[in-house]
Amino acid sequence: MIEVExxxxxxxxxxxxxxxxxxxxxxxxxxxxxxxxxxxxxxGKTTTLRILSTVLRPTxxxxxxxxxxxxxxxxxVRRKIGFLSGxxxxxxxxxxxxxxxxxxxxxxxxxDRLQERVEELLDLLEARSFADRLxxxxxxxxxxxxxxxxxxxxDPPVLIFxxxxxxxxxxxxxxxxxxxxxxxxxxxxxxxxxHIMSEAERLCDxxxxxxxxxxxxxxxxxxxKERAGKTTIEDLFFDVVRGAVDRASRAELPVxxxxxxxxxxxxxxxxxxxx
Numbered sequence: 001m002i003e004v005e006x007x008x009x010x011x012x013x014x015x016x017x018x019x020x021x022x023x024x025x026x027x028x029x030x031x032x033x034x035x036x037x038x039x040x041x042x043x044g045k046t047t048t049l050r051i052l053s054t055v056l057r058p059t060x061x062x063x064x065x066x067x068x069x070x071x072x073x074x075x076x077v078r079r080k081i082g083f084l085s086g087x088x089x090x091x092x093x094x095x096x097x098x099x100x101x102x103x104x105x106x107x108x109x110x111x112d113r114l115q116e117r118v119e120e121l122l123d124l125l126e127a128r129s130f131a132d133r134l135x136x137x138x139x140x141x142x143x144x145x146x147x148x149x150x151x152x153x154x155d156p157p158v159l160i161f162x163x164x165x166x167x168x169x170x171x172x173x174x175x176x177x178x179x180x181x182x183x184x185x186x187x188x189x190x191x192x193x194x195h196i197m198s199e200a201e202r203l204c205d206x207x208x209x210x211x212x213x214x215x216x217x218x219x220x221x222x223x224x225k226e227r228a229g230k231t232t233i234e235d236l237f238f239d240v241v242r243g244a245v246d247r248a249s250r251a252e253l254p255v256x257x258x259x260x261x262x263x264x265x266x267x268x269x270x271x272x273x274x275x
Contacts, residue, residue: 002029002052002158002191006061009047020213021047024061027208027218029191031157034184036204037193038237044213045193046086049162052191053083065158079107082152083160090146092136096127099135100149107154114153121149125179141172148176152183159183161192165199177202197234207233209240216244 009022022044029035037045050056052063054074062069068076090099097118104114122128125145130138135146144164152159164180165173177199183190184205194200200207208218217224217240221233230236 001031001064001066001189002035003064004028004048004052004061005063007048007051007058007063008060009044009051009056010059022051022058022213025208025210025213025215026061027215029189029206031187031189032185033205034181034190034192034203036200036207037191037210038195038197038200038204038207038233039193039210040195040241043195043210045195045210046162047213048210049083049085049160049191049193053081053085053160054078055083055085080156081158081160082154082156083162084148084151084164085162086166088147088151090135090138090143090150092134094135095132096135096138096142096146096149097122097131099146100153103150104153109154117153117155118149121153124182125149126175141168144168144172144176148179157188159188159190161190163193163195165194165196173199197232197237200233200237204233209237211241211244214244216240 004025004027007022007025008020010018010020012018025044025048027035037048039045047056051058052065052070054070054077057071062071064070065077066080068080070077090096091102094102100118100121101114104117109117122131125148127142127145127149130142135143138146144167148161148164161180165176168176180190180192181203192203194203204221206218206220207224209216225231225233225236228236228239230239
């Protein structure tokens with residue numbers, strides 16, 4: 001389970017000023033379901049996920065992953081998550097197979113289990129045809145599949161995907177979406193951010209709609225659509241965001257507080273942490 005309570009993140013810009021990328025966000029992502037963080041580019045999605053993965057420290061509020069506080073127990077959190085970010089990369093001089101094996105060993109996976117898991121992922125991601133090709137010679141879509149495999153090789157109970165189909169062609173993107181959908185179930189919690197509403201429609205059981213760093217609505221998809229009288233997530237999203245823009249123009253939304261002191265240096269996720 002992922003629990004977010006009053007989470008805020010301020011990026012100082014100097015002279016007592018700052019950019020408030022996230023303000024007082026709260027939501028809960030539960031096991032056996034896929035939770036979608038929906039918003040346009042710059043809405044605060046990536047900031048939220050980087051806090052949950054312990055890459056960033058929050059300025060205010062708290063977040064817990066399986067009961068562990070992301071700021072106070074980051075090493076425990078990193079062992080429990082798989083994190084795919086927009087900057088997750090590959091080592092060009094390793095083959096796809098070597099890349100996944102390398103990250104499995106960083107998580108101290110037993111060698112026999114690691115080899116089983118690598119073979120399993122090569123099949124699930126339809127990556128066997130390029131498994132022994134250098135990553136530097138892979139296409140964008142193939143690289144993304146390797147990045148997904150390295151993020152989840154240790155089979156963590158919490159999976160966090162930040163815009164997993166960004167930059168992919170339609171065929172590869174569809175395959176990635178289908179793969180993420182297949183991860184749902186059991187005790188696994190899946191959190192995915194996207195600005196593509198068709199993907200959200202395909203994947204999400206629950207959503208939080210975020211705009212301008214503020215979570216505007218959160219809850220089960222069908223419940224939110226029924227309450228708003230909408231039949232699709234896209235219609236719901238535009239209705240919620242349009243209403244927020246209108247209220248902001250009338251100064252009805254919260255105003256960013258004065259910059260608060262920034263915590264210490266951001267932690268390094270480290271070799272044993274989220275990729």
